[in-house]
Amino acid sequence: MSPPLAALRGVRVRYGERTALAVEHLGVERGEILVLLGPNGAGKSTLLRILTLLEVPAAGEVAFEGIPVTPAERPRWRRRLACCFQEPLLLNATVLANAALPLRLRGVARHEAEARAFAWLERLGVAARADRRAAKLSGGEAQRVSLARAFALEPDLLGLDEPFAPLDPESREPLQEEFLALQRERGMAAVLVTHDRAEALRLADRVAVLLEGRVAQVGPTAEVFTRPASEAVARLVGADTILEGTVLESRGGLLTLEVAGHRVEAVGSLRTGERALVILRPEDVTLLPASEAGRPSSARNHLPGRVARLLPAGPLLRVQLNCGAPVTALVTHASAAALGLAEGTGVIATFKASAAHCLPRLAPRP
Structure with missing residues (x-):
């Protein structure tokens, strides 16, 4: 049996005297959407930052394809990852320049980077905004650009920290459906942070419930929602x-x-x-x-x-x-x-x- 694409083992994160995260083991399989579900302050975003190598835990390790990531290997693995956040983090530049920037930073020639980025802007319905300044975009358009930028990198693992939360329902649900279709088409793994159980039901292959910095339950979505492992999990999943x-x-x-x-x-x-x-x-x-x-x-x-x-x-x-x-x-x-x-x-x-x-x-x- 092959190892998961990514895994946390014995991870601890401390802020002062407080243990913010304590995860013995959590894996992400190739091609799946794993949703991290929990209330505010449960450690979801911290877990995602560690899994995507944006933060180093106080203890424990992150492994990709069964191999622990050493400090020397972190840059190589980071190039196989991409992230989208609740705030799209777009620069004061054109939409196309924003979408192409990560490719340029990875050494891709400008013409090729812009061609790849434009193709993903088209897929996500914002190519007509390619020459517009990012500051002029609506919230839904900005998040589409953020997703296009991430997909253009063709990552093995995509981390998403509540990217749909700021959007109104008319923008949120279509974008979720487009994201799901593109993720399935590309076969990439994704880890999505949310406190919205409807979003978890709609998008997740598996759900990991986080409570007070610990994984309270992890399993297929239907199992977690219909067979919660504790009273606290039951209340969280409705x-x-x-x-x-x-x-x-x-x-x-x-x-x-x-x-x-x-x-x-x-x-x-x-x-x-x-x-x-x-x-x-x-x-x-x-x-x-x-x-x-x-x-x-x-x-x-x-x-x-x-x-x-x-x-x-x-x-x-x-x-x-x-x-x-x-x-x-x-x-x-x-x-x-x-x-x-x-x-x-x-x-x-x-x-x-x-x-x-x-x-x-x-x-x-x-």
Whole structure:
């Protein structure tokens, strides 16, 4: 089995007495998009700077293709990397000069550098701005130039530190789709820093969740979002229904639990008698009118409750329920109208056992 394209091993970063980053191992595979997801201050940008050789850790090593990068080898490896940042960092020059500059700095003749840069400006839809001063660009145009500049280098690994965050939705989503198409076409690896879980879902092949400078979980995107490794990860990825219960029966990975006076079926590997957390994503909860209690359904779990709050969530509504414990569902406005949802409305919250993920409750929560 070949080693990952890039890897961190035993990395530590300290700012004064504070350990800002402590990563035992994290690899980036060829051709994948690895998203570093976490709240502000979690160490995402620091990790990216170390991985792209812009910062030297206090301890540990960075390896490319299984070979540790020595100080003497850093310049050679840096030439195989490129970065885009939240601020595009364009010089007071023309768009074409900005896009061609890294190639010129690497010794590429001016004519060839400008031809390669112009081709990428075309691919990203800003070639018509090639002779314009960079200061005259909109935010979306400037970020397109920044991406064109990075792609023109044809890097093995592209680092992106929240490059889409400053853009309005009308600019952000098309640019994300174009970036994704170009990344797939070129087959390059990319590491993207974000605190936006929708962005992670849209772009990531794998997600590494960072909390307080440590990798709390890493894995395929769907696995991290539906099978979070801890309560903290669950809340970060939006699985915000977290029910406390006790395992009554455990049979071949299917658990029966007592939760707030109800019997709940879920998947997990806990033992009978263990205290547990049952984790649910809001999109996995379906609401029925209270009058349909007891109706046959493929969903094994039916919790009666009342609407506590209705909160807008873009095109959907976030419905917070009191089912003896807090449960959250996402519904369309049409469904909410059909169910007559309002504060105090009685409903049945249903969900499949396969959608409920169980973790041991290791200690009482504050």
